[in-house]
Amino acid sequence: MRVQLAALVSGLIFGVGLTISRMIDPSKIIGFLDVTGAWDPSLALVMIGALAVTLPAFAIARRHETTLFQSKLQLPTRNDIDPPLVIGAILFGIGWGIGGFCPGPALSALAFGLIKPMVFVAAMIVGMVGVQVLSKNPD
Amino acid sequence: MMENFTPVSALVGGLLIGIGSALLLWTNGRIAGISGILGGLLRFDKSNLGWRAAFVAGLVLAPVLVSEFGPGIAPVKIDANIPMLIVAGLLVGIGTRIGSGCTSGHGVCGIGRLSPRSFIATLLFMATAIVTVFIMRNLPV
Structure with a gap:
């Protein structure tokens, strides 16, 4: 139960961060990506703020090897740059540029009850399930 | 130039995104990668x-x-119309699963744990998204 509760609080804090930083607003994302237009560097500061916490957080976690609840850390171990990584990142980048939504902000934007975030999330889920159905080792 | 820049809310929001990710890592031992x-x-x-x-x-x-x-x-403000959002959603869903992550998993957490895969993925999706927006801005529509 405490595991789920901690995950809920983590998601809430993460989502409040997305909301306050306006990452839930696609026009804000497009403003950052539009480097030759009226460029808005805000997203760079969001990344710097987040990394200021995650860089030390991962370094500390690595030294302890277990979580505060005494469970094992489950971190990815791969270091190779393979074609799926490259192709996937490119496809994601095209989609992100077209809609201004990436997965986290799109889920938070469902809270507005607007049709557009719902359509985006539905299509994203279809895409994810499609890959998982066709792929032999998901993850 | 830069009339939409909101440095304080961006930095505070970013810190909270980092804290949420750190909490999930320290309690659940998991990467806060939303697509994953x-x-x-x-x-x-x-x-x-x-x-x-x-x-x-x-x-x-x-x-x-x-x-x-x-x-x-x-x-x-969501400028994309419904057909565009369907295409965008499909590409984001497919791309993040094939590429093992998105802005959070690769950008915030992957770079946070100094993963070479995540550095490359983040550079690629950022560059591709910038080019995509440039092309869409300059389409004669």
């Missing part, structure tokens, strides 16, 4: 369903929290 968490949820793998559903519920409830108990939220 949602992808796992969609596989209905029973042993891992609880924390994934709880994290996603937190993400969806967060704006309600900010609007009811916080400073309120200015309306969002």
Whole structure:
């Protein structure tokens, strides 16, 4: 139960961060990506703020090897740059540029009850399930 | 130039995104990668369903929290039309699963743990998104 509760609080804090930083607003994302237009560097500061916490957080976690609840850390171990990584990142980048939504902000934007975030999330889920159905080792 | 720049809210929001990721790591031992968490949820793998559903519920409830108990939220502006959002959603869903992550998993957490895969992925999706926006801005429509 405490595991789920901690995950809920983590998601809430993460989502409040997305909301306050306006990452839930696609026009804000497009403003950052539009480097030759009226460029808005805000997203760079969001990344710097987040990394200021995650860089030390991962370094500390690595030294302890277990979580505060005494469970094992489950971190990815791969270091190779393979074609799926490259192709996937490119496809994601095209989609992100077209809609201004990436997965986290799109889920938070469902809270507005607007049709557009719902359509985006539905299509994203279809895409994810499609890959998982066709792929032999998901993850 | 830069009339839309909001440095304080961007930095504070970024810190909170980092804190949420750190909390999930320290308590659940998991990467706060949204596409991976949602992808796992969609596989209905029973042993891992609880924390994934709880994290996603937190993400969806967060704006309600900010609007009811916080400073309120200015309306969002979504310029893409419905067909564009369907294409964008499909590409984001397919791309993040093939490429093992998105802005959070690769950008915030992957770079945070100094993963070479995540550095490359983040550079690629940022560059591709910038080129995509440039092309769309300059289409004669």
